[in-house]
Amino acid sequence: MLRGALLHPGILKSLGKAGHGSRVLIADGNYPFSTGSNPAADHVYLNLTPGIVSVTDVLKALVTAIPIEAAHVMVPPEGPEPPIFAEFREILGEGIELQPLGRFEFYDTARGQDTALVIATGEQRVWSNILLTIGVVPPPEA
16 A cells, blocks of 8 residues: 555556656546546546535645645636635645636647646536646756
8 A cells, every 4th residue: 555645556656657747637526527637638537426526625635745846727707706715725825827828729728738737627616727837856966
């Protein structure tokens, strides 16, 4: 048994192959996984049942495993900010600003060749998609 917070072997394998600048999409249950993401990316389906597993559950595990340098979110064309964005900010911590993209711009970005991993969730809250850019692990100080 692994001791870290992230145990899923498929996700660990995909993250091990990714590097600085690679992107990871965590998407809600309404996301068009086959047409709205890079077809060459690894796809992991955690959408067991409506509501399980949530986008925030996956994000909490990923922040323990990879450095994150950027986070893009899909924003509605009008109206208030989706409430899940506050949860994203809390999980990501200081220093990571949510970068808003409209729906179709988000799809185009997620289809890019830099998207290495797509994680499908059973998240039921709308506008709950987040595209993470993997950062750098600095060398230990001498």
